[in-house]
Amino acid sequence: MTTAMSPTTAEARIPDPLRAALRGVGQVFFQESALTGVCFALGILVNSPIMALGGLAGAAIGTAVAKAARFDAGETAAGIFGFNATLVGIATFFFLQPGAASVGLLVAGCVVATVLTRIARGALPFPTYTAPFIVTTWALWLIAPALGAAAVPPGEPYTETNAFLGVANGVGQVMFQANLLTAFLFVVGIALGDWRHAVAVVAASALGVLAANYHVTPAQRALDPERLVGRFLTENVALGLYSYNATLAATALYLWRKSLIPALLGALLSTPLTELLPLTGLPALTAPFVLATWLVLAFGWLDARYLHEPFPVAPDQGEASPPDGAGLGESDASPSATLEDHGP
Numbered sequence: 086m087t088t089a090m091s092p093t094t095a096e097a098r099i100p101d102p103l104r105a106a107l108r109g110v111g112q113v114f115f116q117e118s119a120l121t122g123v124c125f126a127l128g129i130l131v132n133s134p135i136m137a138l139g140g141l142a143g144a145a146i147g148t149a150v151a152k153a154a155r156f157d158a159g160e161t162a163a164g165i166f167g168f169n170a171t172l173v174g175i176a177t178f179f180f181l182q183p184g185a186a187s188v189g190l191l192v193a194g195c196v197v198a199t200v201l202t203r204i205a206r207g208a209l210p211f212p213t214y215t216a217p218f219i220v221t222t223w224a225l226w227l228i229a230p231a232l233g234a235a236a237v238p239p240g241e242p243y244t245e246t247n248a249f250l251g252v253a254n255g256v257g258q259v260m261f262q263a264n265l266l267t268a269f270l271f272v273v274g275i276a277l278g279d280w281r282h283a284v285a286v287v288a289a290s291a292l293g294v295l296a297a298n299y300h301v302t303p304a305q306r307a308l309d310p311e312r313l314v315g316r317f318l319t320e321n322v323a324l325g326l327y328s329y330n331a332t333l334a335a336t337a338l339y340l341w342r343k344s345l346i347p348a349l350l351g352a353l354l355s356t357p358l359t360e361l362l363p364l365t366g367l368p369a370l371t372a373p374f375v376l377a378t379w380l381v382l383a384f385g386w387l388d389a390r391y392l393h394e395p396f397p398v399a400p401d402q403g404e405a406s407p408p409d410g411a412g413l414g415e416s417d418a419s420p421s422a423t424l425e426d427h428g429p
Contacts, residue, residue, distance in 0.1 A: 095120060101162070102148065109144040109167015113260060114271070114286070115336050116278030117163050124274025125260065129175065132257070132264035135183060136175045139191060140260065143167075143174025146195035147202075156203050165401075169202050169218040170195035172260070176222045176370070179237065179261040186234035194225045211382060212401035214337060215371040223367050246319040248294055254325025255290030256332055259371070263324050282336050289335030289352040293328025296356040297321070330355035330374040337378045342385070351381045 096104055096119045107122030114121070122144070130137040147170030151161040160166065173194040181187035201217035229236070243263070253268035260271075276283035321327060334351035341347065351374075358373035 102152075105162050105164055106141070106144040106148045106167055108162070108164025109147055110140060110164070110171050111274065111278065112164040112168035113171055114275050114278075114333070115282065115340060116275060118274075118278045121274040121278045122164070124270045124277065128257070128264075128267040128270035128274070129260055129262055131270070132262045132267045133178075135178045136261060139174035139176075139178040140171045141174070142191065143170040143172070143195045143198075146170050146174070146192060147199040150196055150199040151203070154200075154203070160206075165206075166199050166202055169198040169215060169221070172215060172218040172371070173198045173221050173225070175260050176218070177225065180222075180226055180368075181229055182235040182237055184235060186229070186232045190225050190229060190232065190234060194221045197221050197224075206401065211379070212337075214375050214378065214401065215333075216375050219370050219372050219375065222370055226368060243320050243324050246323045248322070251294040251297075251322045251325055251328060252287065252290045254323065255293055255328025256286055256325070258325040258329035259332060282339070285335045285339050285348060286332040289331040289348070290325070290328040292335075292349065292352045293331035293356050294322055296331075296353055297327035327356050327359055330359050330369075330371060330377065333371060333374040334377045334381075337374070338381055341382065347381050347385065350384075351377045354380055 099107065099119050104119045107119035107126070108117055109122065110125050111118045111121035113125065116122075126137055126141055129140055144164075144167040147167040148161065148164075150170075151166035156166055174191055177187055177191040177194060181190070198217045198221040201221065202213075205213040205217060250265065253265050254263040256268040256271050257263055262268075272283050272287060275286055331352035334355045335348040338347040338351040339345075354377035355373040358376055359369050362369040362372050
């Protein structure tokens with residue numbers, strides 16, 4: 086169980102249901118803060134009002150489902166059941182045009198993602214992060230054509246190719262945005278929760294841009310719904326498509342262990358995974374982040390089991406880090422707990 090943080094003075098003015106929903110938006114970047122959620126919502130709004138509406142609707146649906154189903158009250162108040170639904174809501178209007186079919190898929194997807202979050206947290210002995218969002222969105226993406234939902238047409242080629250925009254967009258692309266002001270508002274929102282997380286996010290995005298300088302062959306351009314390997318490499322880098330997973334991996338692993346080594350390793354691992362996953366025919370989404378983070382956590386478990394090193398608990402999205410720094414709430418697990426002892 087996670088105990089929600091007491092609201093700050095500014096947060097205390099926000100009604101409880103709205104505060105929980107906004108915290109769900111903030112938890113996309115591991116921040117239990119309604120003010121962070123406001124910054125994120127504004128950041129999406131300046132770039133895509135329809136995706137902002139989808140994200141806020143998702144957060145509201147996730148929170149409402151959690152309250153109606155009587156999920157843990159502390160976790161609900163902390164926004165833990167809102168972040169996967171937030172991402173499903175944004176993704177729906179990233180891939181699909183607004184309409185009856187897409188709205189129906191959004192509502193159904195947000196409900197499913199919320200329930201999957203609860204099941205995963207109770208059943209699995211390791212953090213699941215955004216896995217419920219990934220599985221749900223893949224399902225929606227596959228069934229949408231059969232239900233008559235119109236796909237969003239491809240946008241214009243992205244002509245800006247400088248590295249600075251690649252770093253900025255790497256922050257925004259976590260929520261499907263490629264806009265400089267959006268990235269600024271995201272970083273401000275993260276800093277409101279913890280300035281060290283903001284530094285880690287920007288540094289990891291820069292590392293993702295640096296690590297993206299490798300090439301693909303024509304044969305690898307086959308199955309690729311996001312056109313990730315179908316565009317020029319420079320365009321992908323400038324859009325932030327090689328660095329957004331790195332930002333999440335670095336933050337998650339910094340919460341697990343206050344060290345640069347696992348955070349940097351996770352960020353580096355996420356970059357090639359971002360290119361490889363679309364070759365399955367499915368959108369990459371945040372799957373590279375989840376897989377890279379799981380790999381590093383597995384390395385840590387192997388270290389603890391066979392090299393007899395201390396092994397700290399890995400907090401899930403929305404779960405607490407120890408009181409010495411990152412702070413998303415409070416963890417029930419002791420510092421000496423092993424991975425098997427930790428529920429997502």
